[in-house]
Amino acid sequence: MKPIGPDDSVCPSCNALLVVERKPxxxxxxxxxxxxxxxxxxxxxxxxLAIAQCVTVLIGAAVLFGPAIAFLSGxxxxxxxxxxxxxxxxxxxxxxxxxxxxxPALIVLGAGAMLLRRxxxxxxxxxxxxxxxxxxxxxxxxLVILWILLTAVWRVVYPAEAAKSPAVMLTDFAIxxxxxxxxxxxxxxWIVAAIALLAASVCLRLFVRRLPSKVxxxxxxxxxxxxxxxxxxxVITIGVAAxxxxxxxxxxxxxxxxxxxxxxxxxxxxxxxxxGAFAYWSLLTRFDAFxxxxxxxxxxxxxxxxxxxESPATPVDAPAPTDYSVGxxxxxxxxxxxxxxxx
Numbered sequence: 001m002k003p004i005g006p007d008d009s010v011c012p013s014c015n016a017l018l019v020v021e022r023k024p025x026x027x028x029x030x031x032x033x034x035x036x037x038x039x040x041x042x043x044x045x046x047x048x049l050a051i052a053q054c055v056t057v058l059i060g061a062a063v064l065f066g067p068a069i070a071f072l073s074g075x076x077x078x079x080x081x082x083x084x085x086x087x088x089x090x091x092x093x094x095x096x097x098x099x100x101x102x103x104p105a106l107i108v109l110g111a112g113a114m115l116l117r118r119x120x121x122x123x124x125x126x127x128x129x130x131x132x133x134x135x136x137x138x139x140x141x142x143l144v145i146l147w148i149l150l151t152a153v154w155r156v157v158y159p160a161e162a163a164k165s166p167a168v169m170l171t172d173f174a175i176x177x178x179x180x181x182x183x184x185x186x187x188x189x190w191i192v193a194a195i196a197l198l199a200a201s202v203c204l205r206l207f208v209r210r211l212p213s214k215v216x217x218x219x220x221x222x223x224x225x226x227x228x229x230x231x232x233x234x235v236i237t238i239g240v241a242a243x244x245x246x247x248x249x250x251x252x253x254x255x256x257x258x259x260x261x262x263x264x265x266x267x268x269x270x271x272x273x274x275x276g277a278f279a280y281w282s283l284l285t286r287f288d289a290f291x292x293x294x295x296x297x298x299x300x301x302x303x304x305x306x307x308x309x310e311s312p313a314t315p316v317d318a319p320a321p322t323d324y325s326v327g328x329x330x331x332x333x334x335x336x337x338x339x340x341x342x343x
Contacts, residue, residue, distance in 0.1 A: 036290060060269070166186065169186075195234060229276055233276070
């Protein structure tokens with residue numbers, strides 16, 4: 001056989017086409033790295049906007065602290081929400097834009113995960129992320145898109161028809177105890193949107209849990225609290241919406257129902273944004289790791305085999321083993337006469 005040179009494109013012996021694939025040594029050399037890197041950028045940008053939305057809501061809650069105390073004490077039963085109207089609009093816009101970036105980032109991440117594959121030089125099998133696992137971020141992105149559509153309807157479309165913001169409508173319900181039919185539909189869509197966001201976080205958590213052992217990232221995939229945040233957010237959302245929907249009776253005389261409703265509402269605008277800021281920060285660090293996914297494929301090394309131990313050679317002049325099979329005892333001197341003895 002003729003030797004194959006480093007620049008040969010065909011085998012000089014059999015004219016077979018030679019395909020030389022260099023093994024990637026860095027994450028940016030892996031297949032689909034561009035998509036995963038793009039998903040990382042969009043995901044981190046969306047998380048930054050979501051954190052800004054949480055901070056804006058906390059600022060609005062601080063501005064509402066005085067009117068809320070006056071309302072609870074009974075000195076002012078008609079609080080003026082105009083000072084926070086701008087903050088509510090800004091927070092809602094940041095929320096929709098941030099999750100609007102997060103949704104395509106998750107879909108692109110799934111596409112980039114499907115392209116992450118390489119042939120294992122040791123077993124000659126293709127190492128890849130299973131399509132069922134790579135499809136989980138795509139499902140998460142679609143669920144976030146569903147959340148965006150539902151949120152845009154109940155937060156923008158319906159309030160535009162009623163010429164009132166959702167905050168004003170909830171305030172009117174807290175004062176009068178009557179909920180128009182439109183508010184009930186808005187609260188139902190709010191709950192469905194929260195369920196969709198929870199399902200999206202579950203899909204992303206399953207994606208990380210089901211990554212094959214040969215897939216790693218130079219940046220560790222630290223645990224994200226996004227799932228915990230969406231669970232708590234769903235519980236508080238149901239707690240707020242249950243009263244306008246009529247699932248729980250409501251009163252306006254300071255009874256347990258009113259206290260419970262105001263407690264859920266206060267938690268929604270204070271504790272939820274605080275937890276959400278930390279949750280999206282942890283999700284930001286996870287997206288940073290997603291952009292650096294790579295394959296850890298073992299390298300086949302040639303190890304010299306140990307030579308078999310050679311049995312010691314038998315000397316030519318070594319005496320033959322004495323055969324005691326005849327008579328069962330060694331021969332005497334007379335029987336050994338005429339035989340050269342070996343000392």
